[in-house]
Amino acid sequence: MASDYREPTYGNWRKPVSPGIGRLGLAGTLILMVGLIVVTMVAMVSPLASLITAAVLGLVMLPLVIQDQHGRTALQAITARVNWWWGRSQGWHLYRSGPLSIIPRGKHRLPGLLAASRLVEGRDSYGRPFALVVIPATKHYTVVFECNADGAALVDQEQVDTWVAHWGHWLASLGFEPGLVAASVTIETAPDLGHRLREEVTANTDPNAPALALAALEEIVWNYPVGSAKVSTRIAVTYAALPHPGGKRRDEAAMVREIGMRIPGLIAGLEMTGAGAARPMTAGQLARAVRVAYDPNSESGMEHAGDQDLLWDDAGPVATQEAWDHYVHDSGRSITWGMSEAPRGEVLSSVMSGLVAPHHDIARKRVTFLYRPHDPASAARIVERDRKDTRFRLDGGTGRARNEIDVMKSDQSAIEEARGAGVTRFTILVTATVHEAEQLPMAAAAVDTISAPARLRLRRMYGSQATAFAAGLPLGIVLPDHLNVPALVRESL
Template sequence: MTNDNRQPTYGNWRKPVTPGIGRLGMLGTMILMVGLMIVAMVAMISPLSGLVTAVVLGLVLLPLVIQDQHGRNALQSITARVAWWWGRSRGWHLYRSGPLGVTQYGSCRLPGLLAPSRLVEARDAYGRPFALVVVPRTKHYTAVFECNADGAALVDQKQVDTWVAHWGHWLASLGLEPGVVAASVTIETAPDLGHRLAEEVGANIDPGAPELAQAALHEIVRSYPVGSARVSTRVAVTFESLPRPGGKRRDDKEMAREIGMRIPGLTSGLPMTGAGSARPLTADQLAGAVRMAYDPDSQSALEATRGQGACWEDAGPVAAQEQWDHYVHDSGRSITWGMSEAPRGEVLSSVMTGLVAPHQDIARKRVTFLYRPYDPAAAVHIVERDRKDARFRLNGAATAARNQLDVAKSDKSALEEARGAGVTRFTILVTATVRAPEDLPLAAAAVDTLAPPARVRLRRMYGAQAAAFAAALPLGIVLPDHLQVPGAVRDAL
């Protein structure tokens, strides 16, 4: 955070990099070094064979050197395309549930990464019921909070800056929470059908009031929701069942009891961030929210009943089909983008206002900020390693100016961490849902228009629309833990 001309700005986001030569990462650099030694030994025996070996080495390294505008090399793009073709040939892009589907018991289970998930309901330290999303594969437990965000309208800039500061402290505190592996903030905009307003007015209207006043209230109930949007803010915190390396994994009851004791502490810090009052979602409310995401046409029925009767076993779609560039699910069609580059310079606190605000060309829009906090011990190792990697890349002459700036930023990050700041890896997922297939180009154009003012670069999640759609929901899906390639290998590319 900096303060220029009394207007605070924010920046210094850094993407983790590995030391390497040019565009090569650590893995590519090691292949280059070993390959050059092999070429030298072969050339001493036969110059022609050495030349052929050098050409083969160049062809091997070529996919690691060619990169697109989002920083993905050709090897990653080819791997994604081959994986998509393989999954499509096996029918993994299709999903059919319900009485005539292929799922057990004729239920509408969630597809893809959420298929084995289940819901556990317990009570926190205040006696409030809350739902826990359990993902058996990763042994993760996620609690979801509903927030009534105040908004920045008619709020002094000083108050906004205070909210941002408290939000940074809240994220940093997650690194001190035992067992916390991830957190997310989901801001969803959808059409307001007026059910909540009608219930509020109907419950508080006085039968003895003048007829003119009652008629005015009824007219407001009929006309006010037309063209308006409903904004929902949900915060999800994900815990792991293994408290420490070498410890004993805890079962559902133990996790529900421990998380229930910690929920009041987590929610007490959210009002100071501008999120308003926060309360945990119950099983019915969470299942209803997921159901509306997969089937937008069910919004009217679910809101009319306040989500009563919604269950996790029937929260998924009846039919879903994943395409290369979009996702078809029941009555909706969605496109999901992922952030490939954070704002390179300094930005104001209102930089994301347009991206999260409702848009007339998008029926439902969901912007999810995903966070992976690090504990203080890991944070020290990360910033120090980043400093070393930045100084290693400074030796390159072609990009010396940018590398010098990276060194200065890495030094600043290390200094801030030493003063007590937290270190968090984050990304953004944006999902645009429409009703008709002809509306998909309009939604894509709208998101492409909203991204530049937000100073972020978005990339459509080609070949992974179903997984990205699930990760954008406030259910605690940590995508790196579901990938087959280890994280160390991915970072070294």
């Protein structure tokens, strides 16, 4: 029977722009204007000195004008390279833990931004145990949900679109959560070792069953996991101890109670998004997941250990070494990419299917969607400011078609926000992990191949592989809050 249903499309992702002249942002434009004023004043005294001043101004402005295909200026590239050289000279790219290291009590703590992290356990309103990841540097508390996503196979398109709509509503509702600063969705694919299948079959097999049935079950146990993949979906929600500027900072016990009361509501909102049955992860489950991420070969031992808990202080790697373009950690070698540009045009709901699906050239692949929802007041201010900035670039620029499209998109965003839509900043991190160094080029080529159908522009996180690897884990690392440069200065460059 013919159907008149038309599959909806999605798009209109906007990255707020900074007002400026040409490729310059607000900071670059101000430097240029001040420099021109200085050159004019010097020219009134000495023409030769004015030429020298103009040459110096040109050298200062050149790193701000030159940009690569990802929109990064030469100044940002130079700064990243200098910081990498300085950190390498200080030995910051190396990490060693265990009894022969300088780690207190010979523990295997997590490296980098997670070095001071710890776990706090509590119970939600339904009495279910959950773990909170505490980042002392930012006073952030993160609860992680493990989901059994339904998947889109053999599902009507109308149902998929309903899931997408409810997912959008769930993200928009995060902007009304007091104290919520970030959320993330991590989809990890890895080879299925078959231990869980064997345990399930062994526990339910009757020893008096016919020999033919026992032989068939044994053949299934050995052959089914070959070539199959295990897909894990985890959603992390991060709260700040300070609910709003000027408010009273909450202590650890208050955060455990507050988040414990909110967990059932967050899970209830996920039921209609296609996330399946969601449940909060316990301390042992979270520690095992992090341990396997840093040491993929330990997964077999973890599954054999069953429900034996792993302490958070022992969830880290034994040794890591960060290179300029990849990251070595215990038994794995990883490369992490970050999204530099979202799809420009309209896309279908299946646009990310290839990116999150398992790939035979990548042993373990982790795709993390990072979200920073804005409250309604901030959302209105952001879209209105972006609307003014895009119009300023159109009026003061060359009137290119892209600038005209930006004005149309900013107007559409302002209209949708005025109608009640939420505003959320997001990015994507893709981490590919292999077992041998010789497999890294194949993994990099595979990521380039699967990112093209997703219409994403990915940039390898040069000089920040260790930090990007940790940010891709569902542990609530909010990268902008760990930077020394204020957000206002970064956005105006």
